[in-house]
Every structure is written in structure tokens, then in C-alpha cells.
Amino acid sequence: MITLLADSNALRHPGLKAYLQASRDHAIALSDQTLVEMRKTRALSTSRESLQIVAYYPQQSYALRRTHEMLGENIASKEQAHLLFDYEATAYLTDLSRRLLVLPSPLGLAEEMTQHEADAQFIMARLTEEVSTLEPGLVSAAKDFTQAELMQIRTMKDVTDGTRRKLLDLLKETTGSFILQNQEPGRRAPMLLRDAMGQFAFRYSLCMLLYYMEWVRIGRQTGKKLPLRVNDVVDMQLAATGTYFNGVLSADANLQIISNTARGVLRGSGAYVGEDWRVPQPAEEGDRAIGDASPTDPG
Incomplete structure (x- = not known):
């Protein structure tokens, strides 16, 4: 099965219908963050529009486990990636997508979506608090790389052993900090x-x-709202x-x-990555096509 992770805007793109129509082996997955984005404002109307594709293709649409529920998973194969699906949440999502298409709205649906909107706003508020302290350290780390090293990583061409080692050493540090803060606060044992x-x-x-690193590479200034x-x-x-x-x-x-x-960095380091897939686009869509799911020439 080919599975693409769809963001909230992609759910409304006509190219998505062509992808799902092309084969019953084509599927989309929705993360909890996609649902939060969809529900944070005007949850009822936005969800009604965005989830039409799920209502029409329920057998090819999946909800993923919430991010905090997948933190302990070590995914090393395509088969293990299926551990990230939440089949109970999928059943709810497909049922909700059908109810959203019913007009006038079924009894209780407006209140249900109001609660979803409140939950989404709470999650976004909490995420805002976490992000407010995130930027300085990451920008500082990114500035440790030269322009040549940044371009090597950006293109994944002619990456030197020194650049690869530098990136992996930094990732060990940032990953360790994330695990201690969000996953295993009391962990002391090293991780391979x-x-x-x-x-x-x-x-x-x-x-x-x-x-x-991309910010630093193109010379963008910090201080984004x-x-x-x-x-x-x-x-x-x-x-x-x-x-x-x-x-x-x-x-x-x-x-x-x-x-x-x-995907290129992970694959080059020997980690499991799903096979890249290019979304077929209907000819009449032209330049309105959704971006590829496969790597493109960065040049």
C-alpha cells in the first residue's frame, strides 16, 4: 500500500482525488497535527470541506496515533510503520466525515465540533509555549555549519564524512534533549x-x-513571528x-x-524510510498540482 501523509490544505486539492482513484492501493494518512490545524478555527465548516475526500474514500483514509503515543516506537520497516495507524480513531474519522456531509447537521454535531475546536486551540496554545524558547538554540547549532556543508546536506550530493559526522553528532545531542524532556525524563542509559x-x-x-539550517543557508534573519x-x-x-x-x-x-x-539524510544513514512516491497529476490541473512526495532536484 502506498501511503501519503496529507496536510490540511492538501485534503481539498483536486489532485488528491486522482491519486485515490488511480488505485485502491493508494491511501492517505492524517496525523493528529493535521486534525488540529483543521479544527483550530471554524472547526465545523473547515472539517466539512476538508474531510469530504475521507467520506468518499473511507477505505483508503487512515488516522494515525497521536504524536505522544508513538514516541516510544522504533520503526525499522514498512511492516512496523503500520503500528502508527490508529484504527479506532480511523473508524471515528470516517464516521465523522459522513456525518459532516449531512444537511441539516445531525443533532449534536455542532456541539461535538465546538469541543474539537476548543481542544485544538488548547493544543496550539501549549505548542506556542514550547516553541517560544526553541529558536535560539537551533539557530546557533545551524550556524556551526559552513555554507559548503549546508549545501552538501541540502542536496545530499558529495557529502563528506566530516559533514555527516558533524550532523549526526549534533542530532545525538538534540535527540537526547528531546527524549529527556518529552519521552523518558529519567533515562540515564545511552541509546544506540x-x-x-x-x-x-x-x-x-x-x-x-x-x-x-535552510534559514542560515539562505541568510534569512531570525525573529519570525x-x-x-x-x-x-x-x-x-x-x-x-x-x-x-x-x-x-x-x-x-x-x-x-x-x-x-x-528522507535523503535518513536513507543515507541506513535508516528505514518509506519508498518515495510521485503523485500522478491530472493533465488539466497543470501548475495547480500538489508538490511531489518524491525528492526533487534542489537545483
């Missing part, structure tokens, strides 16, 4: 790199580091989770760059 690379903590740390940084962090979580599957379905160019680069 091959085990760390299969965990979300490592892949999320990689995506966040790549994100700020906090709400926008929060949105970027959500995107990096999608990019990290997408490495377990066949790619990320999104029109966001920056998200695609980080996703593709992370």
Missing part, C-alpha cells in the same frame, strides 16, 4: 544510533535542524512522521524541501 534513528524524536530533531513559527513546527512534525511512509502531500514548498532532505 541505529535505534534512535527509528524513533520520532530523532526524525523530528532532524527536521527542525534542517529547517533552521511566533504564530508562524508554531505553524512551521507543525509542518516539521508532519515531515518527520512522513518519513515512515511514502511522503508528504502538501503544496507547501518549504515543507517539501525539509521532507525530501530528511
Whole structure:
């Protein structure tokens, strides 16, 4: 089965229908962050529009376990990636998508979506607090790389042993900090790199580091407004989770760059990454096509 992780905007793109129609072996997965993005404002109307594709293709749509529930998983194969599916949440999502299409709205649906909206806003508020202290350390770490090293990582071409070692050493540090803060606060035992690379903590740390390395590479200044940084962090979580599957379905160019680069870094380090997949696009869509789920020429 080909599985693409879809962001909230991609769910409304006509190219997605072509992808699902092409084969019953084509599927989409929705993360908890995608659902939060969908529900944080006007949850009822936004979800009604975004989840139409799920209602039409319920057998090809899946909900993933919440991010905090997958932290301890070490995914090293395509078969193990299925451990990230939440089949109970999937059943609820497909049922909800059908009820959202019923007009007038079924009894209790408005209240149900109001609660979803409140929950999403709470999660975004908590994430905002966490992100507010995140940027300085990552920017500082990214500045340790020269422009030549940044380009090697960005393109995954002619990467020297020194650059690879420098990146992995930094990732060990950032991954360890993430695990101690969010996963195993009392952990003292070291973790083998091959085990760390299969965990979300490592892949999320990689995506966040790549994100700020790209900032440094193009000379962008820090100080981006906090709400926008929060949105970027959500995107990096999608990019990290997408490495377990066949790619990320999104029109966001920056998200695609980080996703593709992370997949290349992980694959080059011997970690499991889902096979890359290019989304077939209907001819009439032209330049409205969703970005590829497969790596593109960075040049």
C-alpha cells in the first residue's frame, strides 16, 4: 500500500482525488497535527470541506496515533510503520466525515465540533509555549555549519564524512534533549544510533535542524513571528512522521524541501524510510498540482 501523509490544505486539492482513484492501493494518512490545524478555527465548516475526500474514500483514509503515543516506537520497516495507524480513531474519522456531509447537521454535531475546536486551540496554545524558547538554540547549532556543508546536506550530493559526522553528532545531542524532556525524563542509559534513528524524536530533531539550517543557508534573519513559527513546527512534525511512509502531500514548498532532505539524510544513514512516491497529476490541473512526495532536484 502506498501511503501519503496529507496536510490540511492538501485534503481539498483536486489532485488528491486522482491519486485515490488511480488505485485502491493508494491511501492517505492524517496525523493528529493535521486534525488540529483543521479544527483550530471554524472547526465545523473547515472539517466539512476538508474531510469530504475521507467520506468518499473511507477505505483508503487512515488516522494515525497521536504524536505522544508513538514516541516510544522504533520503526525499522514498512511492516512496523503500520503500528502508527490508529484504527479506532480511523473508524471515528470516517464516521465523522459522513456525518459532516449531512444537511441539516445531525443533532449534536455542532456541539461535538465546538469541543474539537476548543481542544485544538488548547493544543496550539501549549505548542506556542514550547516553541517560544526553541529558536535560539537551533539557530546557533545551524550556524556551526559552513555554507559548503549546508549545501552538501541540502542536496545530499558529495557529502563528506566530516559533514555527516558533524550532523549526526549534533542530532545525538538534540535527540537526547528531546527524549529527556518529552519521552523518558529519567533515562540515564545511552541509546544506540541505529535505534534512535527509528524513533520520532530523532526524525523530528532532524527536521527542525534542517529547517533552521535552510534559514542560515539562505541568510534569512531570525525573529519570525511566533504564530508562524508554531505553524512551521507543525509542518516539521508532519515531515518527520512522513518519513515512515511514502511522503508528504502538501503544496507547501518549504515543507517539501525539509521532507525530501530528511528522507535523503535518513536513507543515507541506513535508516528505514518509506519508498518515495510521485503523485500522478491530472493533465488539466497543470501548475495547480500538489508538490511531489518524491525528492526533487534542489537545483
